Amino acid sequence: QVRLVESGGVLVQPGGSLRLSCAASGFTFSSYWISWVRQAPGKGLEWVSTINSRGGTRYYTDSVKGRFTISRDNSKTTAFLEMNELKFADVAVYYCVKMGNSWSFDDWGQGTQVTVSS
Numbered sequence: 001q002v003r004l005v006e007s008g009g010v011l012v013q014p015g016g017s018l019r020l021s022c023a024a025s026g027f028t029f030s031s032y033w034i035s036w037v038r039q040a041p042g043k044g045l046e047w048v049s050t051i052n053s054r055g056g057t058r059y060y061t062d063s064v065k066g067r068f069t070i071s072r073d074n075s076k077t078t079a080f081l082e083m084n085e086l087k088f089a090d091v092a093v094y095y096c097v098k099m100g101n102s103w104s105f106d107d108w109g110q111g112t113q114v115t116v117s118s
Helices: none
Strands: 003-007 018-025 034-039 045-051 058-060 068-073 078-083 092-099 105-108 112-116
Touching (some): 018 034, 018 112, 034 068
Antiparallel strands (some): 003 018, 034 045, 092 112
16 A cells, blocks of 8 residues: 655754655555645645656745755655755644645655754
8 A cells, every 4th residue: 555654854943954755655656746745733734845756847835945845766766855944934744745636635644743943
């Protein structure tokens, strides 16, 4: 079955950097788009970024453009989210999502917590 396991979430100071990883299994990773979605404390889900199957096209929500970079290594069936210049507003649980047709968010990982604190 589809399995997505996020890692890399830790406590970081404002302005710091993190790299989240999403290890995928149970499907043909290189055939699917992957997204990152986050949920801040007490708030709803917020789409963050999406990468196409080959990694050549990337999308970002405005609040992270220029600070976050999504990438993937199809040979290792792993996706990444490089996060720089972290802000208090970035505090959230970050989920890796396997996308389906027409931008459907089909399968979710368990999430990894990112905390920004001084």
